[in-house]
Amino acid sequence: MTAFFQGLGLSYELAWTISTICGILLIAFPLMLGVAMIIYADRKIWAAMALRKGPNVVGPLGLLQSFADGLKVFLQETIIPAAANKGLFLIAPIITFTVALMAWAVIPFNSGAVLADINVGLLYVLAISSLGVYGVVIAGWSSNSKYPFFSAMRASAQMISYEVSIGFILICVVLWAGTFNLNDIVKAQKGAISLAYAIPALADVPVLGWKINGFVANPLLFPMWVMFLISGMAETARAPFDLTEAESELVAGYQTEYSSMAFALYWLGEYANVLLMCALNATLFWGGWLPPLDIPVLYLVPGIVWLLLKILFFFFIFSWVKATVPRYRYDQLMRLGWKIFLPVSLLFVFLVSGWLMLTRYAV
Amino acid sequence: MIQAFAFYLFAGMMLFSGAVTILARNPVHSVLWLILAFFNAAGLMVLAGAEFIAMLLVIVYVGAVAVLFLFVVMMLDIDFAELRAGFIKNFPLGMLLAAVLFVELFVGIVVRSAGSLQLSHASGTAAPAAGLTNTQAIGALLYSKYLFLFEAAGIILLVAMIGAIVLTHRQRGGVRGQNVSKQVARRPEEATINVQPEVGKGVSL
Numbered sequence: 001m002t003a004f005f006q007g008l009g010l011s012y013e014l015a016w017t018i019s020t021i022c023g024i025l026l027i028a029f030p031l032m033l034g035v036a037m038i039i040y041a042d043r044k045i046w047a048a049m050a051l052r053k054g055p056n057v058v059g060p061l062g063l064l065q066s067f068a069d070g071l072k073v074f075l076q077e078t079i080i081p082a083a084a085n086k087g088l089f090l091i092a093p094i095i096t097f098t099v100a101l102m103a104w105a106v107i108p109f110n111s112g113a114v115l116a117d118i119n120v121g122l123l124y125v126l127a128i129s130s131l132g133v134y135g136v137v138i139a140g141w142s143s144n145s146k147y148p149f150f151s152a153m154r155a156s157a158q159m160i161s162y163e164v165s166i167g168f169i170l171i172c173v174v175l176w177a178g179t180f181n182l183n184d185i186v187k188a189q190k191g192a193i194s195l196a197y198a199i200p201a202l203a204d205v206p207v208l209g210w211k212i213n214g215f216v217a218n219p220l221l222f223p224m225w226v227m228f229l230i231s232g233m234a235e236t237a238r239a240p241f242d243l244t245e246a247e248s249e250l251v252a253g254y255q256t257e258y259s260s261m262a263f264a265l266y267w268l269g270e271y272a273n274v275l276l277m278c279a280l281n282a283t284l285f286w287g288g289w290l291p292p293l294d295i296p297v298l299y300l301v302p303g304i305v306w307l308l309l310k311i312l313f314f315f316f317i318f319s320w321v322k323a324t325v326p327r328y329r330y331d332q333l334m335r336l337g338w339k340i341f342l343p344v345s346l347l348f349v350f351l352v353s354g355w356l357m358l359t360r361y362a363v
Numbered sequence: 364m365i366q367a368f369a370f371y372l373f374a375g376m377m378l379f380s381g382a383v384t385i386l387a388r389n390p391v392h393s394v395l396w397l398i399l400a401f402f403n404a405a406g407l408m409v410l411a412g413a414e415f416i417a418m419l420l421v422i423v424y425v426g427a428v429a430v431l432f433l434f435v436v437m438m439l440d441i442d443f444a445e446l447r448a449g450f451i452k453n454f455p456l457g458m459l460l461a462a463v464l465f466v467e468l469f470v471g472i473v474v475r476s477a478g479s480l481q482l483s484h485a486s487g488t489a490a491p492a493a494g495l496t497n498t499q500a501i502g503a504l505l506y507s508k509y510l511f512l513f514e515a516a517g518i519i520l521l522v523a524m525i526g527a528i529v530l531t532h533r534q535r536g537g538v539r540g541q542n543v544s545k546q547v548a549r550r551p552e553e554a555t556i557n558v559q560p561e562v563g564k565g566v567s568l
Contacts, residue, residue: 013365088395119496123418130426134398137430141391141437152437156430163426180498335543 023115027104035271036066042271042319049323076260081143084257088142093258093265096135100272103128107279108183110289110303121182122170125280126163129235132273133159135266136237136244136254143257151253154330155237155244161337162234168345169228172352173284176215186288193217194294211294213287220352225285227341229317232277234337236270239322243330274318275311282310370410377403390436398429415497 005015040055040063047054055062080086106121108114118124133156140152174180177188191211215221234241245253255266282288288310289303328336380399387393401424408417495503505513560566 017365088392118414120414120418120498123415123422127418127421127426130422130430133426133430134433137433137437138395149437153434156434160427160430331541332543 020115024105027115028101031101031104031272031275032268034275035268036070037063038275038315039066039069039267039271041315042322045316045319046323049320070264073260073264078262079257079259081145081257083144085142085144088138089257090262092135092139092142093262093269095138096132096269097265097272099128099131099135100269100276102131103276104272104279106182107276107283108186108288109307111187112183113289113304114183117181117183120180122174122180122185122284125182126167126170129166129273129276130159130163132235135269139254139258139266143254145257147250147252147256148254151244151250151256155254158237158241158243158333158337159235161334162231162341165227165337165341165345166231166235168342168349169224169231170284171349172221172224172345173215175349175352175356176218176221182283182288186283186290189214189287190290191294192287213290213292213294214285215287216285220348220355221285224345224348225281227345228285229281229314230336231341232281233318233321234333236273236277238274238318240325240327241333242327243333246327248327275315278311278314278318279307281314282307286310366410370407373403373406373410377407390439391433394429394433394436398425398433401425401429413497415501 005018006012008015010018043065044054044062055065058064058068080089103125105116106114106118106124108117116124136155137152140148140150140155143149173185177185179185179188190213192213192215194211195208216225233239237244244250245255247253250256255263258266286292287306289307291298291301291306377400380396380403384393384396384400387396401420405417405420405425408414408420558566
């Protein structure tokens with residue numbers, strides 16, 4: 001895109017600035033629209049699993065429900081509690097929302113179609129996702145209210161716990177792909193696994209000899225994907241790990257004192273984070289913008305379509321879990337993170353690196 | 364132009380937030396300004412081409428250390444009057460520390476202007492290895508030349524971690540823990556009984 005603006009006779013720096021801003025808008029606007037629609041989808045899926053109809057009044061099939069909600073929230077009054085720390089109280093939702101958008105800068109939508117193609121892309125994602133906790137913690141503290149404060153303490157412990165195992169899981173992926181660059185990680189998954197590699201005779205057999213795009217079919221990385229999916233739910237504080245806003249214990253957790261647009265920013269940021277986790281699942285384990293199978297005819301479909309399909313698939317799993325699994329108890333959550341996920345992911349770092357030492361990097 | 368703008372933005376923000384960290388009355392505000400300073404330092408690292416270090420700074424300091432810091436500071440019950448009362452008593456010590464820091468800074472600047480110190484290079488020119496990304500270059504050095512130091516650092520951290528656990532862990536009597544596998548293994552048959560008592564008679568369980 002920089003080259004296009006340079007072609008219009010602009011200097012390189014100006015062209016770069018304009019093209020970057022265009023890129024940001026190109027990602028942020030569809031993302032916001034996607035978040036609005038995904039909230040609707042979440043409610044519909046949840047309703048269907050509870051044998052209800054869900055939103056069906058505003059617009060055809062209730063499709064405009066999210067926009068109606070947005071408008072309603074926009075017209076409401078922002079209430080700031082008298083005892084709240086006013087500056088921080090208002091900054092907190094902005095932090096959550098901004099951080100939820102920032103990580104999308106490194107997600108590749110197609111070969112080379114990425115806003116910031118940086119070498120340390122995955123580390124960047126990890127760094128940004130670790131910032132997400134601040135919005136919650138600051139909200140909890142600045143509200144100067146008991147339930148939000150409990151929620152903030154829960155959130156900081158929960159996110160730090162699960163970040164550790166997510167780090168180890170990502171190390172397994174990075175070891176296998178040999179790079180931190182997300183676009184290169186996707187490329188490394190092209191034809192990553194096939195029975196034909198073990199049994200050459202199968203190479204031309206239809207189904208059995210097909211090459212699969214994605215680390216998920218790798219026996220050493222499949223358990224890592226399952227753990228990443230669960231850790232992702234804990235990291236985004238989705239049900240069954242939504243202890244930070246457990247309505248039966250903490251009213252609404254850190255959002256208790258928030259109203260109108262500030263509340264909506266949490267709402268949007270949360271769903272943008274969930275979509276990001278779905279996109280990471282797709283990118284790191286399911287081949288990102290690659291088609292599921294390494295067959296030439298599938299490459300005729302644009303990469304972004306495959307990526308969106310995968311994101312929607314994972315979002316369905318997230319909704320499904322939310323609708324069916326009861327909420328964890330806090331000690332169960334901590335036990336799962338520290339006593340199960342951490343040792344198992346550490347074991348798999350050993351297994352993966354050992355396997356690679358014996359095969360790919362064998363001297 | 365963009366680089367210069369970004370540098371002055373990051374550097375200015377860092378200096379400002381560093382100063383406010385010290386000046387802020389509220390310790391929670393101090394920690395938040397400190398986090399902003401970390402963040403801007405990471406931005407400066409990116410400008411210097413050290414993106415790996417920058418990301419590590421954000422992940423380790425902003426993502427983990429500062430969260431715990433904030434966690435602790437948020438729960439402190441601070442009496443500001445008491446803090447101000449101790450000011451005169453601690454003033455000489457504070458001035459001493461400030462003087463030492465200033466002298467060190469001054470010596471550093473003087474030495475720097477006499478010619479910079481290049482570590483690990485006899486010739487004094489440390490050119491980055493060509494064709495290597497940041498991560499690869501660090502890895503190539505850490506796992507070959509500095510392998511011993513790297514592993515020693517790891518062992519020290521491990522010992523520190525175990526030490527912290529040993530020092531703070533204490534067995535308390537009378538605590539009822541939960542046996543999760545026992546809870547999970549429990550079936551409805553052993554947890555519930557179905558009785559049909561006659562009308563007017565109670566049930567003994």
